[in-house]
Amino acid sequence: MSAVTYLEAISQAIREEMRRDEAVFLLGEDVGTYGGAFKVSAGFLEEFGPERVIDTPMAEGAIIGSAVGAALMGMRPIAEMQFIDFITCGFDQIINMASKMYWRVGMPVPMVIRGPSGGGTKGGPFHSVSPEAWFFHTPGIKVVVPATAYDAKGLLKAAVRDNNPVLYLEHKLLYRMPELREELPGEDYTVPLGKAIVRREGQDMTILTYGAMVHQSLKAAQILEEEDDLAVEVVDLRSLTPLDRETILESVKHTNKVLIVHEDTLTGGIGAELAAILAEDLFEYLDGPISRVAAPDVAFPYAPPLEAAFLPNSEKIVAAARRLAAY
Amino acid sequence: MATPVKMPRLGESVAEGTVGSWLKKEGDLVEKDESLAEIITDKINAELPSPVAGRLTKILVQADETVPVGADIALIEENVEATATPTPATSAPAASAPAPAPTPVGAASQQSAPSAPARPQGTTAMGNGRGAASSSVRSAPEQQGEEERQRISPLARRLAREHGIDLNDVAGTGLGGRVRRDDIMAYLANRQAAQPAQPVQVPAAVATAPVTTPQPAPTATPAVAPRASEFVTISQTPDEEVVEPSRMRLAIAEHMVRSKRTSPHATTVVEVDMTNIAKWLEKHKQEFKQREGYSISYVPFVMKAVCEGIRKFPLINSTWTPDNKIIIKKRINLGIAVATDVGLVVPTIYDADQYTLAGLAKQVNAVAQRARANKLTVQDMQNSTFVVNNPGTFGTIISVPIINQPHAGILSMDAVVKRPVVIEDDAIAVRSMMYLCLSFDHRILDGAQAGGFLQAVRNKLQSYGREIDVY
Numbered sequence: 095m096s097a098v099t100y101l102e103a104i105s106q107a108i109r110e111e112m113r114r115d116e117a118v119f120l121l122g123e124d125v126g127t128y129g130g131a132f133k134v135s136a137g138f139l140e141e142f143g144p145e146r147v148i149d150t151p152m153a154e155g156a157i158i159g160s161a162v163g164a165a166l167m168g169m170r171p172i173a174e175m176q177f178i179d180f181i182t183c184g185f186d187q188i189i190n191m192a193s194k195m196y197w198r199v200g201m202p203v204p205m206v207i208r209g210p211s212g213g214g215t216k217g218g219p220f221h222s223v224s225p226e227a228w229f230f231h232t233p234g235i236k237v238v239v240p241a242t243a244y245d246a247k248g249l250l251k252a253a254v255r256d257n258n259p260v261l262y263l264e265h266k267l268l269y270r271m272p273e274l275r276e277e278l279p280g281e282d283y284t285v286p287l288g289k290a291i292v293r294r295e296g297q298d299m300t301i302l303t304y305g306a307m308v309h310q311s312l313k314a315a316q317i318l319e320e321e322d323d324l325a326v327e328v329v330d331l332r333s334l335t336p337l338d339r340e341t342i343l344e345s346v347k348h349t350n351k352v353l354i355v356h357e358d359t360l361t362g363g364i365g366a367e368l369a370a371i372l373a374e375d376l377f378e379y380l381d382g383p384i385s386r387v388a389a390p391d392v393a394f395p396y397a398p399p400l401e402a403a404f405l406p407n408s409e410k411i412v413a414a415a416r417r418l419a420a421y
Numbered sequence: 422m423a424t425p426v427k428m429p430r431l432g433e434s435v436a437e438g439t440v441g442s443w444l445k446k447e448g449d450l451v452e453k454d455e456s457l458a459e460i461i462t463d464k465i466n467a468e469l470p471s472p473v474a475g476r477l478t479k480i481l482v483q484a485d486e487t488v489p490v491g492a493d494i495a496l497i498e499e500n501v502e503a504t505a506t507p508t509p510a511t512s513a514p515a516a517s518a519p520a521p522a523p524t525p526v527g528a529a530s531q532q533s534a535p536s537a538p539a540r541p542q543g544t545t546a547m548g549n550g551r552g553a554a555s556s557s558v559r560s561a562p563e564q565q566g567e568e569e570r571q572r573i574s575p576l577a578r579r580l581a582r583e584h585g586i587d588l589n590d591v592a593g594t595g596l597g598g599r600v601r602r603d604d605i606m607a608y609l610a611n612r613q614a615a616q617p618a619q620p621v622q623v624p625a626a627v628a629t630a631p632v633t634t635p636q637p638a639p640t641a642t643p644a645v646a647p648r649a650s651e652f653v654t655i656s657q658t659p660d661e662e663v664v665e666p667s668r669m670r671l672a673i674a675e676h677m678v679r680s681k682r683t684s685p686h687a688t689t690v691v692e693v694d695m696t697n698i699a700k701w702l703e704k705h706k707q708e709f710k711q712r713e714g715y716s717i718s719y720v721p722f723v724m725k726a727v728c729e730g731i732r733k734f735p736l737i738n739s740t741w742t743p744d745n746k747i748i749i750k751k752r753i754n755l756g757i758a759v760a761t762d763v764g765l766v767v768p769t770i771y772d773a774d775q776y777t778l779a780g781l782a783k784q785v786n787a788v789a790q791r792a793r794a795n796k797l798t799v800q801d802m803q804n805s806t807f808v809v810n811n812p813g814t815f816g817t818i819i820s821v822p823i824i825n826q827p828h829a830g831i832l833s834m835d836a837v838v839k840r841p842v843v844i845e846d847d848a849i850a851v852r853s854m855m856y857l858c859l860s861f862d863h864r865i866l867d868g869a870q871a872g873g874f875l876q877a878v879r880n881k882l883q884s885y886g887r888e889i890d891v892y
Contacts, residue, residue, distance in 0.1 A: 344659065350576050350602050378579040381602040382595075421574070421595055 097277050101269040103243040104208075105134050107250035108172060110282065112142055115170060118254055121148040122157055122174030122209075131176045132210060132269060158184035158207060162191045162259075165205040170254055175209030178263060179223045192259040193234030202257040208250070210266035212306055212357055213405055217266075218396035224305070224358035224389075229261050230334050230367070236260040236287055237334040241268070241308035243276045245332055248285030256287060265306040273309075290338035292345065296325030299415060300345045302368055303355040304331040307406060311355050314411035324419055334364055339371065346372055350381035351418050355411055360388040382421035387414045423496040424473045426457060428482070429799050430490045438462045439487040439668060440494060445477045457495065461668050467799050475499040572599035580605040669764045680826045684741075684862040688821045691857050691875040693882050695837045698722050699853035701889045709891070713779065717891065719855070720757070721781035723834045724809055726881035728753050728774035731807065734874040738806045740827040741864050756805030756825060757785055759792040766792050767825055769805040778891035809834065813855065822860045830861035830871070832878075 098106065111118045119142075120135055126149040129136030138147045150157050154175060161171035175181045181188070188207065195203045213222035229237050236258050240246040246264065253260035268274055293308060294315050301311045308330045315326040329345050331338065346352045352372060354365035365386040372384050387406045395401050428438045441459035445451055456468035457477065471477075475497040482494040571588060573581070577600045581588050584605070591608045593600035666674065698719065710716045731738045731753050739749040755773040759766050768788035770776075776784060791797045807828055812820045813836040820833040837855040844850045857878060861871045 348658075378575050381574040381576040421599065421601070 097275040098243055099270050099272075100240075100243045100246050100264075100274045101132060101134060103247040103278060104250055104264060105136070106278070107247040107254075108135065109138065109141070111170075111172075111251055111254045112138075112146060114282075115254075117168060117170045118172065119146040119148065119164075119169065120172045120174065121150055121160065123150055123152055123176045125149060125174050130174065132266065134174070154180050154182075154184035155187055158187040159191065161205045161207070162187055162195070162203055165192075165203045165259075166195065166201050170204050170206075172206045172208060172254065175207065177217075177221045178209040178211035178225055179220050181207065181209065181225055185228075188229070188235065188259070188261075189232055193232050196234065196258070203259050204254075204257045206250070206253045206260050206262050208253075208262035208264060210269070211263045212265040212267055213394055213401060214267040214306070216396070216398055216401060217394075219394045222394040222401075224263075224356070226261075226263055226334055227358055227363050230364055231362075234259070236336065237263065238287060238332065239263045239265075239305040239334060240285075240332065241265075241305055241330050243274050244278060245285050245291075245330075247278055248283055249287070249332065251282070252284040252287050255284065260287070263305065267306050268309075285332065288333045288336035288338055290329050290331045290333070290341040292327060292341070293330045294326070294328040296327040297349055298324045298326060299351040299353060299418060300327045300329060300349045301353045301355055301411070301415070302329050302331060302342060302345075302365075304334065304364075305357060307355045307357050310406065310408045311411055313408040314415060317408065317412050318415055318419075322416065322419065324415065326415060331364075337367075337371075339375075342368070342371070343375055346376055347379050350379055351421075352380075353385045353387065353411070353415055353418055355387045355406060357389060357406055359391050360386060361391050363388055382418050385414055385418050387411050423478055423498045424475065425493040426469070426472060426495040426497060428488050428490050428492045428494050429460065429467075429469060430803065437487050437489045440482050440484050441466060442484045443480060444468070447477055447480055449477050451475065451477055451497065462672060462802075466669075466795055467797060467802070469799075471497060473497055473499050572597050574599060574601050576602050577605050584609060667763065673764055676826065677823055680823050683826060684824050685864060686821075686824060686860050687863045687868070687871070688858055688860045689868060689871050689875060690819060690859075691872075691879050693855045693857055693879045694842070694852050695719065695722075695855045695882060696853045697885045697887060698882065698889070699837055700887070701885070709779075713783070715783055715786040717779065717782040718785075719813070719834065719837060720785055720809070720811055721778045721891075722882060722885075723811075723832070723857070723878070724755055724757070724770070724773055724781050724785075725776075725778055726878040727755065727807065727809055727832060729881045730874045730877040732774070733877045734870050736866055736870055737830055737861075737874050739829045739865055740806075741829070741862060742827075747865055750806040752804075752806065754804050754806045756808035757788060758808060758810040759789050761793050761795070763795075766797065766802075767805065767808055768792055768797055768801040769803065771804070778889075782891075808832070813837065819856050820858055822858065824860055824862060828862075829865045830859055830874075833858040833860075 108118075108120060112120070120138060122130075124131055125135045126139040126144060126147045128149075129138070135147060150160075157173050157175075158181075161173040164171045175184075184207075192203050192205065195201060211226075212224050215222070226237055226239060229235050236253070236256065238249045238253060238260060240249045240262075250262055253262050294312055296315065296319075301315065303311045308328065311328045315328050318324040318326050327345055327349055329341060331342075354368050356364050358364065360366075363386075365388055369384040369386065372380070387410050389404050389406060392404070395404050439461045441461040443458045444456050445458070451457060451471045451474065453472070453474040454470040457471045458469045460467050460469050477495060478498045479496040480494070481496065482488050482492070488494065572593060572595065573588060574595070577591075578588070580586075580602065581591065581600075586605065586608060588600060591600050591604050592598075593604050595601040595604070702717065702719070706717060735749050736747070738753055739747050741747055752772055753774045755770050756767040757770060759768060768791065770781070770784045770788060773781060773784075788797070788801060791801060805825070805828070808822075808825045808831045810820070810822050810831060810833045812822075813834050816836050818835045818838065820835055822831045822833045824831050835856045835858065837853050839851050840854045841849050842852045842854060844852070857875060859871055859875055
């Protein structure tokens with residue numbers, strides 16, 4: 095068993111789920127013959143045939159709408175967005191159909207929408223977005239954001255087996271990142287939805303984060319320990335919906351200071367909701383202001399220097415953490 | 422002429438009492454002996470009967486306030502006629518009287534807020550905020566303003582409140598002198614470190630009392646013990662939980678510490694053969710209960726024997742006074758320890774030596790019931806001269822009790838259990854045995870008297886034959 099990348103972990107999860115359950119199938123642009131824009135489904139067509147690995151037209155509304163219909167009929171579709179930015183074209187199907195169907199007609203919609211999100215690859219405004227907040231706001235759809243190869247596989251398997259629509263946001267920068275290679279268990283495993291994980295323990299401050307920013311936060315925590323003697327706890331949320339309040343509250347109760355880090359833009363982001371929860375539930379445990387590090391409220395820039403300035407990173411996290419520590 | 426209502430002495434070792442709640446409000450008419458307020462002490466929660474009939478014109482001590490025994494807590498106007506008709510007139514002054522107190526505070530804070538001086542308060546507060554404040558102009562508005570401007574994190578504010586810390590005393594090390602968690606923790610650590618110094622002084626004073634000059638009554642010594650805020654170590658870890666002790670728990674804690682500090686405790690133990698009593702109880706307990714409506718146990722037997730022991734050794738029934746005298750009490754009023762849901766209480770059975778065994782059983786039942794129903798009276802809690810404790814009901818075989826101040830001793834009766842014992846002619850027999858443990862104040866008694874007393878108690882208990890007349 096060799097160490098696999100984040101991307102290979104995703105690929106393994108889909109393949110194993112399709113082998114395990116005939117109801118699971120993949121549909122999306124170029125997922126068949128081409129093997130997916132990032133080669134997630136390379137070899138799938140050969141193994142599972144064109145009825146289970148379906149190349150679709152460039153029409154996200156149709157992809158997601160077909161998936162909703164199939165799910166209602168008892169299938170477990172995995173709909174791939176070639177780039178998650180284009181999920182907006184299928185927005186109506188997600189918001190008005192997938193997420194509400196169970197409330198309207200009492201029928202479950204077991205489907206997964208997945209695709210590459212996030213920036214740092216010089217993808218410009220249409221290939222870099224972090225769309226989680228739009229769906230985080232919507233009741234009826236789960237949102238998961240894996241940060242490691244292990245979680246990528248385990249969360250995707252859990253998402254496929256869940257009876258609700260699940261939005262599974264891969265971070266394309268992590269796809270082939272060599273540091274993320276890891277050996278995965280030989281046997282079948284899942285990572286439960288709605289469970290955060292403490293990636294690093296500390297008592298001076300909690301960083302709440304997810305996705306690619308987990309790695310920037312861990313790097314920042316290392317610097318803060320070495321240079322500032324600060325013990326920073328890093329909580330990887332993993333699931334945004336449902337949110338693991340217990341782990342979040344427990345950590346902040348313990349550290350009394352909290353920094354929220356996300357790659358998505360600041361206003362109305364995940365951090366806003368986390369801040370509200372903490373202010374409501376833990377006000378008298380707070381030893382400093384709930385602080386956020388996020389992208390500024392502008393469209394994702396294309397020019398590399400602007401992209402670098404736009405994205406949160408370990409230096410920005412370190413600076414914010416120092417301000418909070420000194421408060 | 423208004424009659425003052427005083428904080429009653431609820432038990433002789435009790436120095437202060439807390440008004441739990443007022444059952445009447447200002448302006449209410451009260452009958453004599455009608456309950457005015459709920460009083461809480463280390464011993465009991467009791468309702469305070471009105472000493473006279475009249476109108477409650479003034480409440481001087483608010484609910485949750487603690488005052489010394491004897492302090493005026495309310496005024497009752499006996500001549501109701503005079504005040505009854507112009508009700509608004511009486512209530513108006515009553516209401517306006519306390520008003521002046523709050524006003525200046527409010528005014529001060531309002532004034533000082535806008536006039537906040539340019540002086541950097543952070544540094545003053547860090548150094549010696551208090552001294553600086555009082556040396557400048559006026560302390561009251563100044564301090565008020567200081568608190569207004571002090572920067573405090575929500576967590577620090579909560580911790581300060583929980584630990585009873587005056588935030589003016591805490592130096593803030595955050596930005597702009599903000600008081601943060603670490604500052605509170607450092608302050609607590611300092612206070613902890615400084616703490617041992619205090620207890621050393623106080624007990625020293627008490628310890629020297631017997632041999633040197635007269636000291637103030639022990640009740641007047643400051644309570645060294647367990648204020649809620651000093652149970653420190655606030656728990657930040659999930660495997661600990663902080664419990665704020667109830668007032669009763671705090672009072673028991675204070676009493677226990679004070680007793681250990683006041684009396685040099687010595688303990689001695691005898692073993693008593695209870696076989697005949699055990700057999701009698703086994704045979705007659707049921708029938709006794711049916712006949713009398715209350716049960717009988719080993720307790721009245723031990724109490725009866727204690728009374729006889731005290732007659733032979735009156736010093737057991739005495740007290741060491743703060744001015745170094747021994748007062749021997751002629752009445753034998755036995756306290757009996759009763760465990761209740763909220764804590765331990767020790768109601769008194771007056772003139773215990775005057776009762777038969779059945780009479781004692783009846784008395785024990787009555788006070789225990791009142792204790793568990795939280796219905797003990799002030800009278801129940803006063804004037805005991807010696808305590809019999811019965812941890813044996815919990816199956817203990819030897820206990821070392823702490824003296825209920827200001828007694829000379831306390832007796833614990835432990836469980837009656839069957840043991841193989843050597844009897845006459847070196848035969849071995851199964852007998853029902855019990856240990857009696859006497860803790861005594863070694864200032865008053867020595868081992869000889871304590872042992873003599875226990876012998877007397879044992880002899881009495883072992884004197885019963887197969888047939889026992891409990892009436």
